[in-house]
Amino acid sequence: MNNKALLLHLGLSKTGSSTLQKALFRKHPQIYYLGKFANKGMSIRKCQDDLTYRILNPVLWDLDEPMDMDATLSLFQDKLMPKIPEDQVLVGSWENLGNRSIEHHREILNRSKAIFGSCRLLVTLRNPLSRLPSLYMQNLFEHFLWENQDWMDHECYEDIELWYKIRTARVKDPMLGYTDWIQSSIKQLGRENVGIFLFEDLQENPSAYYQSICQFMGIDANIGVSLTQDKHFNPRLSEAQLAYIRKTQSTYLKRKLHSLYSLKRREMALEAQLSSSNAKIVLPNNLVDEVSDETRDCHRWLVDNLKLPLEKYGYPL
Numbered sequence: 162m163n164n165k166a167l168l169l170h171l172g173l174s175k176t177g178s179s180t181l182q183k184a185l186f187r188k189h190p191q192i193y194y195l196g197k198f199a200n201k202g203m204s205i206r207k208c209q210d211d212l213t214y215r216i217l218n219p220v221l222w223d224l225d226e227p228m229d230m231d232a233t234l235s236l237f238q239d240k241l242m243p244k245i246p247e248d249q250v251l252v253g254s255w256e257n258l259g260n261r262s263i264e265h266h267r268e269i270l271n272r273s274k275a276i277f278g279s280c281r282l283l284v285t286l287r288n289p290l291s292r293l294p295s296l297y298m299q300n301l302f303e304h305f306l307w308e309n310q311d312w313m314d315h316e317c318y319e320d321i322e323l324w325y326k327i328r329t330a331r332v333k334d335p336m337l338g339y340t341d342w343i344q345s346s347i348k349q350l351g352r353e354n355v356g357i358f359l360f361e362d363l364q365e366n367p368s369a370y371y372q373s374i375c376q377f378m379g380i381d382a383n384i385g386v387s388l389t390q391d392k393h394f395n396p397r398l399s400e401a402q403l404a405y406i407r408k409t410q411s412t413y414l415k416r417k418l419h420s421l422y423s424l425k426r427r428e429m430a431l432e433a434q435l436s437s438s439n440a441k442i443v444l445p446n447n448l449v450d451e452v453s454d455e456t457r458d459c460h461r462w463l464v465d466n467l468k469l470p471l472e473k474y475g476y477p478l
Contacts, residue, residue, distance in 0.1 A: 165245060167277040168378060169269075170254035173339060175295040176285040176360045178256045179394035185371070186252050188388050191380040193249040207255070212240055220272045221258065224265050228272055237276055250378055251277070259284065259339070266342040270349050280354070282346050283377065286469075287360035288476045289337060289452050294442040296336075297321045298398045305406050306427050308420075317419055318410035325448055337452070340459030357467060361474040400441075401434035453477035 170186070172178030186194045195213050208214040216236050219228040245251060261269070273280040304313050313319055328336055346355045356377040363370040368386050375385035398406075409415045419427070444452065460476045463469045472478055 165242060165251050165277060166279040166281060167273050168250055168252045168281045168283060169258070169273065170252065170283045171259040171342075172254055172256035173259040173285065173287065173292075174256055175292050175299060176287045177363050178254065178285070180389060180392050181374070182254050183394055184389045184392040185374075185385055186254055189375075189380055189385055191249055191384075192252050192378075193245045195251065195253040196255055212236065216241060216276070217253065220276055221253070221255070221269055224268045224272075228275075230275055233276055250380055252378070260336060261342070263338065263341045263345060267345055267349065270346065274349075280350060281356070282350065282354065283356045283358070283374065284339070284343070285358045285360050285363070286339065286463075288471075288474055289456055290444060290449060290475070290477065292360070293325065293336070293448075293452065294321065294444060295397065297324050298403070298440060298442060299395070300324065301403070301406060302398055302431075305409075305419075305431070306424060315416070315420065316410060317416055318406050321442060322445065322448065337455050337459075340456075340462055344462070352467075357463075357469065359469065359471075359474065397439040399435055399437045399439060401437040402431050403440040403442075405430065405434050 170178070170181060172181075182196065186192055186196070195209055195217065196207055208217060216233060219226070219233055258269070270280055270282075300313075301318065305317055308315075343355065343357065356374070358370065358374060362373075367389065371386050371389045372382040375382035409419050422430075454477075457477045460471050460478050464471050464478065
């Protein structure tokens with residue numbers, strides 16, 4: 162049987178996924194990258210081409226339907242495999258895959274092994290006490306431009322407590338259940354096939370972080386470090402941008418006018434506020450306690466079993 166192992170990056174939001182996708186996966190000569198960042202407004206399931214999507218859709222996304230294994234395997238082996246150089250690593254990376262239910266996660270791995278023969282995982286974790294405020298601001302930014310956050314309805318701004326309450330109510334899109342699928346992945350794939358990295362290591366020493374990722378992937382680390390040097394995508398909201406969003410929310414007239422503005426005008430309004438420092442939002446004390454209680458046992462498992470230095474970076478333990 163003609164197989165090629167799939168290395169699947171399960172991107173958790175606000176952990177540097179965009180830099181991996183745009184700077185490393187797309188450009189490293191030893192990677193055959195299945196995913197591609199498309200233009201704004203296109204499907205979140207961004208693939209290199211239609212053939213890739215037809216192979217991956219039943220493996221990664223259409224999980225509630227039975228997979229036609231013979232048809233999918235034929236597409237992969239007969240159509241895609243001949244395009245992949247022997248010395249390239251097959252890599253897929255989609256941020257939304259990091260927030261799946263444990264049942265869907267197990268099914269993804271089972272289907273990946275059935276089609277690709279074997280599967281490896283790469284994931285970057287981040288202290289939830291800093292990750293959640295960053296994700297909240299990203300959601301505010303996205304909704305202000307595209308009105309794509311259904312939890313906000315027609316509002317321009319909501320506070321972080323309401324955001325957290327609604328996001329954590331999504332049973333099929335858990336924000337804090339990553340340890341469950343890490344444990345499951347290790348059982349299904351073996352510890353050596355699950356690469357776990359920390360966002361805080363990226364902040365502390367980017368070169369060492371990307372070197373470690375390249376070594377796990379089995380690709381040239383010097384090239385990888387060079388490609389990612391000084392690269393940073395999706396910068397944070399500025400203080401002025403956040404204030405502008407709040408001001409737009411402050412009256413019915415401002416909200417109504419905003420709803421009539423084109424995307425270009427909304428982008429220009431935010432770009433005009435870029436000059437100030439990054440916005441700083443922290444979790445209120447009650448959410449710090451709730452998030453800590455929710456994740457403490459999970460983090461302790463990661464420390465005890467995988468020897469991750471979470472205490473060094475202030476993870477709830």
